[in-house]
Amino acid sequence: xxxxxxxxxxxxxxxxxxxxxxxxxxxxxxxxxxxxxxxxxxxxxxxxxxxxxxxxxxxxxxxxxxxxxxxxxxxxxxxxxxxxxxxxxxxxxxxxxxxxxxxxxxxxxxxxxxxxxxxx
Amino acid sequence: xxxxxxxxxxxxxxxxxxxxxxxxxxxxxxxxxxxxxxxxxxxxxxxxxxxxxxxxxxxxxxxxxxxxxxxxxxxxxxxxxxxxxxxxxxxxxxxxxxxxxxxxxxxxxxxxxxxxxxxx
Numbered sequence: 001x002x003x004x005x006x007x008x009x010x011x012x013x014x015x016x017x018x019x020x021x022x023x024x025x026x027x028x029x030x031x032x033x034x035x036x037x038x039x040x041x042x043x044x045x046x047x048x049x050x051x052x053x054x055x056x057x058x059x060x061x062x063x064x065x066x067x068x069x070x071x072x073x074x075x076x077x078x079x080x081x082x083x084x085x086x087x088x089x090x091x092x093x094x095x096x097x098x099x100x101x102x103x104x105x106x107x108x109x110x111x112x113x114x115x116x117x118x119x120x
Numbered sequence: 121x122x123x124x125x126x127x128x129x130x131x132x133x134x135x136x137x138x139x140x141x142x143x144x145x146x147x148x149x150x151x152x153x154x155x156x157x158x159x160x161x162x163x164x165x166x167x168x169x170x171x172x173x174x175x176x177x178x179x180x181x182x183x184x185x186x187x188x189x190x191x192x193x194x195x196x197x198x199x200x201x202x203x204x205x206x207x208x209x210x211x212x213x214x215x216x217x218x219x220x221x222x223x224x225x226x227x228x229x230x231x232x233x234x235x236x237x238x239x240x
Contacts, residue, residue, distance in 0.1 A: 008135045015124070015131035020204075027211060075212035078205060082212075084140075085202055091147060092195035092202075 006058065007084060010077045013057035018042065019050050026060060026073035036071065126178065127204060130197045133177035138162070139170050146180060146193035156191060 004012065013019055022036055037047040051071060054060045058077040063070040124132065133139055142156055157167040171191060174180045178197040183190040 004135070005137055007140070008137060011131045011135035015128045015135060017125055017128060020127070024207065027208060073208075073211065075208055078208045079212045081201070082205055082209070085198060085205070087144065088147060088193075088195055088198045089202070091193065092199045 006077075007080060009057040010059065010081060013053050013059055014081075016050070016053075019054055022047075022050060022054065022071075023059060023073060026071055030063075030070045030072045032068050032070050126197075127200060129177040130179065130201060133173050133179055134201075136170070136173075139174055142167075142170060142174065142191075143179060143193060146191055150183075150190040150192045152188045152190050 003009075014023075018040060021039070025031060025036060025039075033044070033047060033051065036051070037044055040047065051060065051062070054071075055062060059074055060071050061074055063072070123129075134143075138160060141159070145151060145156060145159075153164070153167060153171065156171070157164055160167065171180065171182070174191075175182060178194055180191050181194055183192070
């Protein structure tokens with residue numbers, strides 16, 4: 001089977017809430033496996049499998065200390081996701097600009113006009 | 121099987137180069153399936169499957185016209201990815217700031233000093 005391209009590997013690794021929670025923890029600083037496993041109700045081997053996926057995607061690296069192998073976040077892979085998103089940023093910004101323009105237009109027609117209740 | 125959370129669905133949909141190429145095409149404007157299939161050496165059903173994944177992830181919507189059903193990019197799902205990345209942006213920016221600082225430091229020590237070859 002062909003190895004996926006790096007960006008696909010990154011997106012695939014991020015497509016799991018446990019792995020994203022591990023990254024959020026590592027954003028606070030390095031951690032060892034047992035500490036990373038604590039907040040989750042899953043087995044040690046399951047955590048190790050998630051770490052392997054994150055490591056293959058270049059999102060984390062692991063220390064060489066055979067006993068502890070602390071995990072460390074590698075933000076460069078996330079920066080690649082950000083660079084990919086850049087091509088689309090203008091699209092949603094344009095959309096929100098149009099929404100903003102529309103809302104200003106609506107508000108221009110006497111604020112609160114539409115919400116005022118008619119008295120019978 | 122439990123339905124994945126929306127962000128996992130989005131990341132999972134993005135973890136494929138063909139699907140990302142489809143989004144890049146749709147960033148230029150709406151398109152029908154046969155036009156989307158053209159640049160790829162894959163079957164119509166395979167394209168339809170990719171479109172279904174993108175649609176389930178909220179990355180595209182499809183028109184109601186039964187015959188054509190044009191596809192349209194929905195940038196809101198990508199905006200959610202951007203919002204998630206926001207938590208990490210400071211990390212790689214800090215790292216690049218440190219690199220920049222280091223490089224300025226190195227350059228401060230007489231540019232080219234380290235690369236000069238010793239003459240025997």
